[in-house]
Amino acid sequence: MTTPAAVMIEARGVEKWYPNGFHALRGVDLTVHQGEVVVIMGPSGSGKSTFLRTFNALEDFQQGSIEVDGIPLSDDLRQIDAVRREVGMVFQQFNLFPHLSVLDNLTLAPVLVRKLPKQAVQRRALELLDRVGIAEQAHKYPGQLSGGQQQRVAIARSLCMEPRVMLFDEPTSALDPEMVQEVLEVMQGLAQDGMTMVVVTHEVRFARQVAHRVVLMDGGMVVEIAPPEQFFSNPQHERSKQFLRQIG
Amino acid sequence: MAPAPPATLRPGPWQWLRRELFGSRLDGLISIALLGFLLAAALGLAKWAIFQAQWTVISANSTLFAVGRYPLEQQWRLWLLTTLLALATGLSWGLLRALPRSGSSGPPPILWPRNDRWAAAILVLLALWRPLALQLTLAIQLRWWAITALLLLARWAAGRWGQALPPLVRRLIPLIWPLLYLVGMVLISGGLGLVQVAPSDWGGLLLTLLMATFAILLCFPLGVLLALGRRSTLPLLRWGSLLYIEFIRGAPLITLLFLGQNILGFLLPGGLAPDRVWRAAWVLTFFAAAYVAEAVRSGLAAVPAGQLEAARSLGLSMPFALIHVVLPQAMRVALPATVGQFITLLQDTTLLSLIGLLDLLGTARTVMANPAFLGRNAEVYLVLAVLFWCCCAALGLGSRALETRLNPNLAPSR
Numbered sequence: 001m002t003t004p005a006a007v008m009i010e011a012r013g014v015e016k017w018y019p020n021g022f023h024a025l026r027g028v029d030l031t032v033h034q035g036e037v038v039v040i041m042g043p044s045g046s047g048k049s050t051f052l053r054t055f056n057a058l059e060d061f062q063q064g065s066i067e068v069d070g071i072p073l074s075d076d077l078r079q080i081d082a083v084r085r086e087v088g089m090v091f092q093q094f095n096l097f098p099h100l101s102v103l104d105n106l107t108l109a110p111v112l113v114r115k116l117p118k119q120a121v122q123r124r125a126l127e128l129l130d131r132v133g134i135a136e137q138a139h140k141y142p143g144q145l146s147g148g149q150q151q152r153v154a155i156a157r158s159l160c161m162e163p164r165v166m167l168f169d170e171p172t173s174a175l176d177p178e179m180v181q182e183v184l185e186v187m188q189g190l191a192q193d194g195m196t197m198v199v200v201t202h203e204v205r206f207a208r209q210v211a212h213r214v215v216l217m218d219g220g221m222v223v224e225i226a227p228p229e230q231f232f233s234n235p236q237h238e239r240s241k242q243f244l245r246q247i248g
Numbered sequence: 249m250a251p252a253p254p255a256t257l258r259p260g261p262w263q264w265l266r267r268e269l270f271g272s273r274l275d276g277l278i279s280i281a282l283l284g285f286l287l288a289a290a291l292g293l294a295k296w297a298i299f300q301a302q303w304t305v306i307s308a309n310s311t312l313f314a315v316g317r318y319p320l321e322q323q324w325r326l327w328l329l330t331t332l333l334a335l336a337t338g339l340s341w342g343l344l345r346a347l348p349r350s351g352s353s354g355p356p357p358i359l360w361p362r363n364d365r366w367a368a369a370i371l372v373l374l375a376l377w378r379p380l381a382l383q384l385t386l387a388i389q390l391r392w393w394a395i396t397a398l399l400l401l402a403r404w405a406a407g408r409w410g411q412a413l414p415p416l417v418r419r420l421i422p423l424i425w426p427l428l429y430l431v432g433m434v435l436i437s438g439g440l441g442l443v444q445v446a447p448s449d450w451g452g453l454l455l456t457l458l459m460a461t462f463a464i465l466l467c468f469p470l471g472v473l474l475a476l477g478r479r480s481t482l483p484l485l486r487w488g489s490l491l492y493i494e495f496i497r498g499a500p501l502i503t504l505l506f507l508g509q510n511i512l513g514f515l516l517p518g519g520l521a522p523d524r525v526w527r528a529a530w531v532l533t534f535f536a537a538a539y540v541a542e543a544v545r546s547g548l549a550a551v552p553a554g555q556l557e558a559a560r561s562l563g564l565s566m567p568f569a570l571i572h573v574v575l576p577q578a579m580r581v582a583l584p585a586t587v588g589q590f591i592t593l594l595q596d597t598t599l600l601s602l603i604g605l606l607d608l609l610g611t612a613r614t615v616m617a618n619p620a621f622l623g624r625n626a627e628v629y630l631v632l633a634v635l636f637w638c639c640c641a642a643l644g645l646g647s648r649a650l651e652t653r654l655n656p657n658l659a660p661s662r
Contacts, residue, residue, distance in 0.1 A: 099576045114563075
């Protein structure tokens, strides 16, 4: 990084065991700065999604510490809620609310959580839908949209809460191939606007073009952290080389 | 132009008959045998109903069947309540037609769709036929006609001008139902300047419907809370809910009704269950809540975990996430089973006659015990069955209408 930026996410020695005893995260460290785009890659079962989900307390952890925007994550529900208000999340399966119209999907949380007036939120929601290219679908229901459109709605839904960080958990993995690009373009635009993003994905081209740093995880540990040009052309670790060969 | 679908897709009635009933020789034989059997049964029933049955047992006791021993000089209160109910029904019905669900972009609403015309015709027929069949006095006939006319008028007016209502009024209109329930309770039982009518004087259809609606209204929120409790992460809450549900489901209702008469006085704060009727109402409520909880639980299980995660990750608190995201989807799944439970509950009110209450069945038993109507059991039971069938059919129809309204055939998002 050329300019020193504020730290947005600070994870230190995060350890997680699942109730069945599986050791999912084995002392993971990661620092994400404001405005930075970090892509996490790794084979399935490497703990990358689990790690991402600890950032907004969808997964708990037993040891280590995580701070998001200066707020430490603990068992305190008020702090968890405070963090969740600052962190947007986009899921592999979109998880749109099927019983609400697209517009209501966007306005639900800002009206209920931030207590903003509905009119203002709706205006903002329509702007966001316009930005992700589906303003004309505002009054449809999620089930009437294509997968790519649904995922773009999901991104707009998160943005409507005006988060400081966006987390993406394999946002294109459930999409038909021809719809991947439209979602990646929205994410790229978001990165250009300076959004802090942590993205778990297998999209190498996205990582090359958009990421500031690429993280490779395996077996619940961070194997390598490097800028994309170095990671993809000159990986330092044997495990990274092996992973790149497998997905290459 | 798109090609027309082949004619076999929508056959005429004769083609349908030939294909479905007489498709092969065996099919034809079975069809003829069944049709003959049905015809014989229908003829027998008709012969009995016209030549042998003596319907005076019904017409002479129609007031008893309707309201039991409710004091005659206070019955105007029930007429007032019926009028208010008709008004509210007409209003809600018309508004449902005038205001399509928000966000849907269908054709503009039709004032009188075909089903509604059928319903209106049936209402008018009932209003015309009922006074004649029951040999009511002219004054009472006039009342029934006026109430039916009022219902249809309200339906028409609300359908015609519903869209012109300001949004605030529209949102307040569903509140007339809980309000009406409270008003109805006061009208029936007295108080606020009205003469008290003791619950032991309520009877017949009035008591049956009162018990059923009371239990249905209260068992539903209770059941939802129990279902949530059963899935809670708090062990005490989870075990408590589980214990309650399994205890209730493991005991027959009649046992609980007798038990409730004896111990409910200790369990509920005084005043909530002052007499036999209210104790029975609470037992019905607690009983049905356990079954509703199981129905809701299956609905909750059908909502993908990602829905709660998405809601929580947007910053919604647990209560908000449950109320706005999880429960609406769970209820859509649980609705048919829940309404099935309501229908069972309505029928279970007949057990009240066994603990000495004069609900429809209890009233029927006193009528049949009257020497003047000895041996007229068949007529009484048949009318009872038809009455219950009508109530249950209404519940079922309402549930199906609600289902389509909640779920306009949208594929669920994953």
